[in-house]
Amino acid sequence: MPIYEYKCNACGKNFETLVMGSSTPECPSCDSQDLSRLMSACGFISKSSGPSGETQVKSAGSSACGSCSSSNCSSCGVG
Numbered sequence: 001m002p003i004y005e006y007k008c009n010a011c012g013k014n015f016e017t018l019v020m021g022s023s024t025p026e027c028p029s030c031d032s033q034d035l036s037r038l039m040s041a042c043g044f045i046s047k048s049s050g051p052s053g054e055t056q057v058k059s060a061g062s063s064a065c066g067s068c069s070s071s072n073c074s075s076c077g078v079g
């Protein structure tokens with residue numbers, strides 16, 4: 001079931017709601033049906049996760065030590 005984000009044109013409240021079939025959503029604050037549909041929550045979440053976070057996790061976990069092949073550096077004492 002898709003979740004859409006709406007902005008109420010009557011009172012200006014932003015809210016998310018499930019939209020099933022041909023049902024018309026209403027503002028939970030003032031019960032108005034004069035709404036503007038905004039970007040979906042899914043698109044907003046995928047945008048917020050940047051590549052910088054993934055790079056940091058990879059560099060820290062794959063090869064922590066530069067002088068040996070160990071991943072946890074328990075043998076050479078660097079980590």
Ligand SMILES: [Zn+2]
Pocket residue numbers: 008009010011012013027028029030031032
């Ligand atoms: Zn409203």
